[in-house]
Amino acid sequence: DTAVSQTPKYLVTQMGNDKSIKCEQNLGHDTMYWYKQDSKKFLKIMFSYNNKELIINETVPNRFSPKSPDKAHLNLHINSLELGDSAVYFCASSQDTMNTGELFFGEGSRLTVL
Amino acid sequence: AQKITQTQPGMFVQEKEAVTLDCTYDTSDQSYGLFWYKQPSSGEMIFLIYQGSYDEQNATEGRYSLNFQKARKSANLVISASQLGDSAMYFCAMRGLGSNYKLTFGKGTLLTVNP
Numbered sequence: 029d030t031a032v033s034q035t036p037k038y039l040v041t042q043m044g045n046d047k048s049i050k051c052e053q054n055l056g057h058d059t060m061y062w063y064k065q066d067s068k069k070f071l072k073i074m075f076s077y078n079n080k081e082l083i084i085n086e087t088v089p090n091r092f093s094p095k096s097p098d099k100a101h102l103n104l105h106i107n108s109l110e111l112g113d114s115a116v117y118f119c120a121s122s123q124d125t126m127n128t129g130e131l132f133f134g135e136g137s138r139l140t141v142l
Numbered sequence: 143a144q145k146i147t148q149t150q151p152g153m154f155v156q157e158k159e160a161v162t163l164d165c166t167y168d169t170s171d172q173s174y175g176l177f178w179y180k181q182p183s184s185g186e187m188i189f190l191i192y193q194g195s196y197d198e199q200n201a202t203e204g205r206y207s208l209n210f211q212k213a214r215k216s217a218n219l220v221i222s223a224s225q226l227g228d229s230a231m232y233f234c235a236m237r238g239l240g241s242n243y244k245l246t247f248g249k250g251t252l253l254t255v256n257p
Contacts, residue, residue: 070247071233073245120187126237128237131189131245133179136186
């Protein structure tokens, strides 16, 4: 069983469209994250949820809206896609919000905006 | 704010030799965690090793060890007996109160192991 699973793995779409990426973890973790990895491989956090509550919201355009229906799921919806949104989006989870636990990452979702 | 610096964009090593990947960090936190992740060309993020700021001994996991020098704020990854499968991108990262415990990454080092 995959610990952190994301769908879809690949997403190609036109500018201006709306798309969603889903994430589920079966590790029983309380905290989930969305990270964006750009073309230079730089990983930057976008959002973090703990027990369905938003705890980190970095400087991300309002077009990005995370939703956590329960602590095992964290979805990412993107409105009005732009060329600059092309990236790999990683979902991750951790046991807690403290500094001791590693993050478990999904396989990533590669978004290409044309 | 927390910052991770990896000054080596790329490194080369011969198979079976050891290699050190550099990482320095900056934080005002007293307690923090340091991590290394591996990202092969297939794209997944693989956790390698963790070091707590209060751990007195350097962390080791198989062929991976973390050379932690707190006064110098460095957390270098040492890979012993390199294998071809070690060729990948390596990221240093940290978590701490000052960043609301988010995992902050360095820019990564691309390691190539030559046969």
